[in-house]
Structures are given as C-alpha cells and as structure tokens.
Amino acid sequence: xxxxxxxxxxxxxxxxxxxxxxxxxxxxxxxxxxxxxxxxxxxxxxxxxxxxxxxxxxxxxxxxxxxxxxxxxxxxxxxxxxxxxxxxxxxxxxxxxxxxxxxxxxxxxxxxxxxxxxxxxxxxxxxxxxxxxxxxxxxxxxxxxxxxxxxxxxxxxxxxxxxxxxxxxxxxxxxxxxxxxxxxxxxxxxxxxxxxxxxxxxxxxxxxxxxxxxxxxxxxxxxxxxxxxxxxxxxxxxxxxxxxxxxxxxxxxxxxxxxxxxxxxxxxxxxxxxxxxxxxxxxxxxxxxxxxxxxx
Amino acid sequence: xxxxxxxxxxxxxxxxxxxxxxxxxxxxxxxxxxxxxxxxxxxxxxxxxxxxxxxxxxxxxxxxxxxxxxxxxxxxxxxxxxxxxxxxxxxxxxxxxxxxxxxxxxxxxxxxxxxxxxxxxxxxxxxxxxxxxxxxxxxxxxxxxxxxxxxxxxxxxxxxxxxxxxxxxxxxxxxxxxxxxxxxxxxxxxxxxxxxxxxxxxxxxxxxxxxxxxxxxxxxxxxxxxxxxxxxxxxxxxxxxxxxxxxxxxxxxxxxxxx
Numbered sequence: 152x153x154x155x156x157x158x159x160x161x162x163x164x165x166x167x168x169x170x171x172x173x174x175x176x177x178x179x180x181x182x183x184x185x186x187x188x189x190x191x192x193x194x195x196x197x198x199x200x201x202x203x204x205x206x207x208x209x210x211x212x213x214x215x216x217x218x219x220x221x222x223x224x225x226x227x228x229x230x231x232x233x234x235x236x237x238x239x240x241x242x243x244x245x246x247x248x249x250x251x252x253x254x255x256x257x258x259x260x261x262x263x264x265x266x267x268x269x270x271x272x273x274x275x276x277x278x279x280x281x282x283x284x285x286x287x288x289x290x291x292x293x294x295x296x297x298x299x300x301x302x303x304x305x306x307x308x309x310x311x312x313x314x315x316x317x318x319x320x321x322x323x324x325x326x327x328x329x330x331x332x333x334x335x336x337x338x339x340x341x342x343x344x345x346x347x348x349x350x351x352x353x354x355x356x357x358x359x360x361x362x363x364x365x366x367x368x369x370x371x372x373x374x375x376x377x378x379x380x381x382x383x384x385x386x387x388x389x390x391x392x393x394x395x396x397x398x399x400x401x402x403x404x405x406x407x408x409x410x411x412x413x414x415x416x417x418x419x420x421x422x423x424x425x426x427x428x429x430x431x432x433x434x435x436x437x438x439x440x441x442x443x444x445x446x447x
Numbered sequence: 448x449x450x451x452x453x454x455x456x457x458x459x460x461x462x463x464x465x466x467x468x469x470x471x472x473x474x475x476x477x478x479x480x481x482x483x484x485x486x487x488x489x490x491x492x493x494x495x496x497x498x499x500x501x502x503x504x505x506x507x508x509x510x511x512x513x514x515x516x517x518x519x520x521x522x523x524x525x526x527x528x529x530x531x532x533x534x535x536x537x538x539x540x541x542x543x544x545x546x547x548x549x550x551x552x553x554x555x556x557x558x559x560x561x562x563x564x565x566x567x568x569x570x571x572x573x574x575x576x577x578x579x580x581x582x583x584x585x586x587x588x589x590x591x592x593x594x595x596x597x598x599x600x601x602x603x604x605x606x607x608x609x610x611x612x613x614x615x616x617x618x619x620x621x622x623x624x625x626x627x628x629x630x631x632x633x634x635x636x637x638x639x640x641x642x643x644x645x646x647x648x649x650x651x652x653x654x655x656x657x658x659x660x661x662x663x664x665x666x667x668x669x670x671x672x673x674x675x676x677x678x679x680x681x682x683x684x685x686x687x688x689x690x691x692x693x694x695x696x697x698x699x700x701x702x703x704x705x706x
Contacts, residue, residue, distance in 0.1 A: 347553035351567040352542035365557045
C-alpha cells in the first residue's frame with residue numbers, strides 16, 4: 152500500500168458529499184443571509200483598532216497641516232464631543248423608534264405572508280418585496296416629501312417634524328425585512344412538526360401559536376438584531392434630509408472650525424462611536440447564532 | 448359522525464372491522480403510489496405492513512390518518528368515512544380516534560417530555576390540567592421514562608424520544624395507533640425498548656397498524672401481515688404462513704433478501 156494513500160485517502164477534487172468545516176460555515180451564513188437579506192455583521196475588535204489607527208493618522212495629518220497658534224486636534228474634538236454625542240443619541244432614538252415601528256408592522260406583514268388566503272398572501276408578498284428591494288434613501292425621500300408636515304385628526308393637529316417623517320421612512324425597509332425574517336423562520340421549521348401536530352388534532356392556528364412560533368423566536372432573534380445594527384448605521388442617512396443628528400452636526404462643526412485637515416479625524420471619530428455601539432450587538436448576535444445553531 | 452365507542456366496553460375482536468380500506472388510489476403528480484389497496488383491520492387487531500421502500504406503505508398510513516387526501520376508493524375508520532372528511536373539525540374528530548407515531552419522533556423540541564404528552568389533551572380535548580398531568584405521568588411510567596419527564600427532547604436518546612412520542616399519542620386515548628417505521632431511525636440496541644412498548648400496547652388490545660422492517664417483530668406480534676410492492680398488496684396472511692410459506696414469487700424474493 153502506498154504511504155500517500157493512507158495520509159490522503161480522498162482523491163483530489165472529490166465529489167463526495169462531505170461538508171468540510173469551512174463549507175459548513177459558508178452554508179450556514181448563506182442560510183442566514185437568505186432569511187435576513189443582509190450578510191451577518193461580524194465586527195471584530197481588530198476593526199476597532201483599525202478605526203483608532205485611522206483616527207490617530209487623521210489627527211496627525213491635521214496637526215501637521217495646522218498652525219501652532221491653533222488649539223490641538225484632541226482639544227478641538229473634545230470641545231465638540233458633547234454636541235456630537237447629543238446628535239448620536241438622536242441617531243439612537245431614531246433607530247429605536249424605527250425598529251419598534253418596523254417590527255410591529257413587519258410582524259403583521261409576515262403573518263399575512265404565511266396566510267392561506269391567497270389575496271392576502273400575494274399582497275403581503277408584493278409589499279414585502281417592494282420595500283425590501285427599494286433603496287433606503289429613496290424610501291426616505293418619499294416619506295419626507297409625501298407626508299404632510301402636520302396631520303389633523305378629529306380637530307387635533309399633530310405636527311410631524313422632519314425627524315418623525317425620516318423615522319417612518321427608515322421603518323419601511325425594517326418592516327419588509329422583519330416580515331421576511333418571520334416568514335423565513337416559520338418556513339425553516341420542518342414540515343414534520345406540522346404533520347405531527349396535525350396527527351394530534353391541533354388546528355392550524357393552535358399549531359402556529361403553540362408549536363411553530365415558540366420555536367421561531369430563537370431563530371428570529373439573531374437576524375433581527377443584525378437588522379437593528381444595520382439600521383443603526385443607516386440612521387446617518389437622515390442627515391441628507393436635514394435632520395440634525397450626528398452626521399449633520401459633524402458637518403456643521405467642521406464648517407465652524409474651518410480647518411480642512413480636521414475632516415479625517417472627525418469622521419473617523421464618528422465611525423468610532425458607531426463601532427462602540429454596534430460591536431457588542433454584533434458579538435452578541437454571533438454568540439446567540441452559534442448557541443441556537445447547536446440546539447436546534 | 449361522533450364515535451360512541453367506549454374503550455372500556457371494547458368487544459372481543461368482532462367481525463366488524465374498525466379500519467376498512469377499499470380500493471384506495473393515491474398519486475403524487477404523475478407517480479401513482481397506491482394502485483388499489485384494500486385491507487380490513489378488526490378491533491384489537493395488529494396488522495403489519497412490510498415491503499420495499501417506495502411501495503406506498505407510509506402513504507397508506509398517512510391516508511388512514513387523513514393527512515393525505517386519496518384520489519379514489521374509500522377509507523372508513525370507526526364511524527368516520529375518512530375520504531369524505533372536508534372541514535378541519537371533521538379531520539380533528541378523526542384524529543382523536545386515530546393517532547400516529549412517526550419515524551423521526553417529531554417531538555416538540557421546545558417542550559419537556561411531560562409537556563409534550565400533556566399538550567394535545569389539554570389544548571385539543573380541553574381536559575382538566577391536573578387529570579391530564581396524572582395520566583401523562585402514568586403514561587411516561589408505562590413507557591419506562593418516569594425519570595425523564597422534565598427532560599427536553601434534545602436531551603433524550605432516539606429510543607427515549609420515540610417512547611415519549613408513543614406516550615404522547617396514547618394521551619389522546621385513540622382507538623387505533625399507526626406506527627410508521629418507528630424503529631427505522633434507531634440503533635439496534637434501542638430498537639428493542641421501543642418494540643417492547645408497542646408489544647405491551649398490542650397485548651392490551653389496542654388496534655395497531657405498523658409499517659415496519661423488523662420482520663422478527665412482525666412475525667411475533669402481528670395477526671395479519673401484508674406484503675406491498677409497487678402500490679399494491681402482493682400477498683397477505685397470518686405471519687406464520689406469509690413468512691414460512693409465501694405463495695408469490697415477489698414475496699419470496701423480498702423475504703430471501705432480508706431474512
């Protein structure tokens with residue numbers, strides 16, 4: 152027996168149906184992307200370090216371009232930090248609200264998507280895919296320009312400030328993605344669960360609420376949290392329509408300082424704040440995904 | 448259409464069959480899976496269906512339970528004409544009579560063993576929770592899993608899961624039990640614990656229809672064995688006759704391959 156055959160028993164380029172660990176990982180992430188529509192956000196500590204380096208380089212460049220009479224970059228950034236953070240909190244508020252609105256609407260839409268009543272199912276499918284595949288910025292502009300600046304209900308006038316309209320705009324793609332996450336999770340439960348429930352005389356409604364959905368929650372959490380992280384990063388889009396969140400304030404700070412060298416330092420500072428917020432979410436999502444992948 | 452039969456007043460294996468299948472045809476697309484199958488099962492009878500894979504054995508069980516509609520023929524279980532049941536309510540009424548155990552156990556993974564057994568009686572039969580719990584505990588004891596009642600399916604071995612599945616079906620107090628290759632996914636050692644459970648059940652007078660590849664078990668337990676191939680019943684008879692003196696060439700060929 153040739154020695155090499157023992158060391159390398161599989162012929163090269165084999166078609167044997169063996170999933171190598173790497174391939175299994177790829178298959179898993181492909182499966183989750185089919186549900187979420189987004190690649191899973193996998194932030195690492197190294198990404199944070201890279202951002203810090205970028206920030207340091209930005210500071211260095213700015214210092215080199217500046218004059219001695221000007222205050223140092225770090226002092227300048229520190230001066231603006233309270234304002235920028237207020238903007239960042241506004242980003243977070245928008246992300247919470249858009250996520251809440253989008254999730255509630257998305258769950259309704261998702262249930263409609265798995266309805267047995269064809270017109271409801273078809274309409275929900277169309278709605279989901281329309282909002283899921285439309286560019287977020289276009290949806291944002293639609294909401295900004297189509298929604299009135301105030302609405303009157305039963306004689307009560309409710310103002311709709313820009314940031315509320317922007318939040319509506321962002322909640323539309325969230326709604327569509329949550330709808331798809333729900334549909335995907337329900338369909339990922341093996342049909343044998345439906346079958347055994349049917350053989351035990353459960354109705355469809357009972358099966359859905361007592362057997363299928365409780366199993367879905369675990370599967371929905373990781374993609375839902377991933378969607379939230381992506382939404383948080385997308386909230387800076389609202390700066391384009393004039394809402395004074397972190398990006399808008401950064402631009403204003405930069406024009407007030409009037410020092411072109413500050414650009415890189417300021418924007419990497421903004422990036423760093425988003426990293427600090429999204430990194431734990433991303434880690435948690437990855438951990439949860441791994442845990443539930445084993446248990447299910 | 449409500450059955451009035453009472454399990455305590457079961458007559459001794461009467462001539463009146465509890466399951467009566469007549470000329471059943473079933474196809475998936477262009478593939479005809481069942482091509483006119485007829486068989487009767489008397490009350491308290493134990494019937495084994497054997498045959499090669501793809502011969503329509505499992506499909507037949509699914510038809511009996513109303514999980515799959517049939518194209519032609521008739522199926523009568525207790526007082527239900529299965530092939531005429533349309534609404535969900537009617538099908539549910541049938542499934543309270545006939546319970547099915549699957550090859551892959553299909554326990555509900557988010558519930559403990561005890562909760563798996565209790566779910567259907569509480570939510571489908573709307574029975575009192577305490578009574579159901581008592582019965583479920585007794586059933587788990589009967590299948591030898593008292594110690595595991597708070598375990599989740601993921602923490603149980605295949606054989607244990609399958610016994611929980613049997614207990615779960617029994618909790619509905621069915622009059623007929625359908626077993627669809629329940630030992631096919633188990634390792635040889637655990638097969639025995641499941642078969643013993645089924646045997647005890649059959650000896651208590653439960654009507655059982657089993658699709659199985661366990662020939663020795665079929666010979667031991669069955670009143671009547673049916674050999675199916677290509678969607679028809681090739682041969683049937685008491686186990687001693689079918690296994691020892693098969694008449695048809697196809698039956699002989701099949702048995703010689705596996706015995």
